[in-house]
């Protein structure tokens with residue numbers, strides 16, 4: 001990574017929303033259509049010569065972001081500049097030049113190569129489309145050169161093979177050759193080795209590193225495999241539900257994560273640091289539906305570090321539980337069935353049971369509180385302020401009697417947090433840039449696209 005390198009790709013406030021059409025339910029209810037916000041208001045810069053990793057769980061928007069970078073998707077909002085020019089406003093000539101300079105390698109080489117084309121036909125096609133390397137013999141020479149470079153040698157032995165005659169590793173090398181034959185500057189690799197046998201992955205990755213030097217490439221590596229990201233990438237952006245929530249030098253992001261989601265993500269992957277103590281992530285629940293993402297910070301419903309309001313006199317973990325209780329009541333996930341409401345049980349006891357159940361977080365054992373069994377917890381052990389406990393109990397009583405509206409009324413305005421109210425700005429935290437309210441006091445990133453030289 002060259003610290004003085006120029007920016008090659010500048011992503012500014014880019015969003016990609018899918019499926020903007022109104023569904024039947026939306027139409028009947030007279031509602032606006034609800035798009036899937038696959039990528040939402042993302043900004044970052046990739047410098048020349050960088051290998052930038054994009055990591056995150058399945059469905060967080062990595063592939064969509066990758067396709068935006070190579071213009072296989074048009075952004076719904078925002079701008080993407082390549083070498084200073086906005087790629088959404090290119091003339092035909094500029095677009096042809098862009099298509100040469102920018103390539104993408106996909107996860108599945110079986111799908112990305114035409115089964116009816118020989119290796120030669122697949123690799124020579126981009127030269128023909130872009131009218132490069134003169135006539136047949138120059139193009140054949142170039143194809144042979146690039147096949148040898150990607151380790152398919154002697155290249156002549158591969159020229160007339162069809163995809164079905166090759167192994168997964170050989171096929172991915174053909175796909176790499178097809179991308180590199182036009183001498184690109186920027187290559188987006190989407191899970192390039194995840195379909196390959198584990199035993200040959202390192203070989204393909206090392207080849208890609210060598211080719212970076214040879215071709216002077218700038219790469220984006222998209223992967224859910226954090227050890228791959230760590231091995232390959234100088235800088236890493238972590239995505240959650242369409243948002244880039246942390247970005248910075250890979251070693252800092254891995255060893256000293258700033259965003260609670262990044263921390264949880266790396267906690268769940270002990271092999272990233274084999275020396276590290278093995279433990280499980282302190283997060284609750286599943287990734288929400290991207291059609292209806294949470295307000296404020298999208299991670300807040302699962303976050304272990306959710307911020308209590310000013311004036312909260314209990315502990316932060318107690319606030320986290322009270323907040324979860326409220327959410328479950330408001331969304332009617334917690335109901336009378338979660339307590340014993342049989343005739344023999346006094347209503348007060350049923351409300352206590354509901355509280356014990358609703359304040360438990362179903363966390364891995366190491367993150368549970370002393371009195372927690374996994375599905376219940378004793379509220380008196382939680383350092384909840386008396387008035388908060390009283391409010392929660394009152395709400396629990398209403399739920400037990402099946403009156404959610406009354407329960408919501410009791411909880412209205414209680415257990416509020418900035419994390420649910422406001423989307424966090426990008427802030428500098430250590431060597432990283434992160435979108436988390438915990439860093440409110442830090443320097444705000446006023447530049448549109450934080451750069452790799454920070």
Ligand SMILES: Nc1ncnc2c1ncn2[C@@H]1O[C@H](COP(=O)(O)OP(=O)(O)OP(=O)(O)O)[C@@H](O)[C@H]1O
Pocket residue numbers: 018019036037038056057058059060061062063064065224290
């Ligand atoms: N063409 C499309 N139309 C509608 N929704 C889409 C489309 N492409 C992606 N999505 C949705 O956008 C969200 C992000 O998808 P994307 O494939 O970018 O995520 P990802 O992080 O690459 O996931 P994975 O690792 O599983 O490939 C998902 O909810 C997905 O269902």
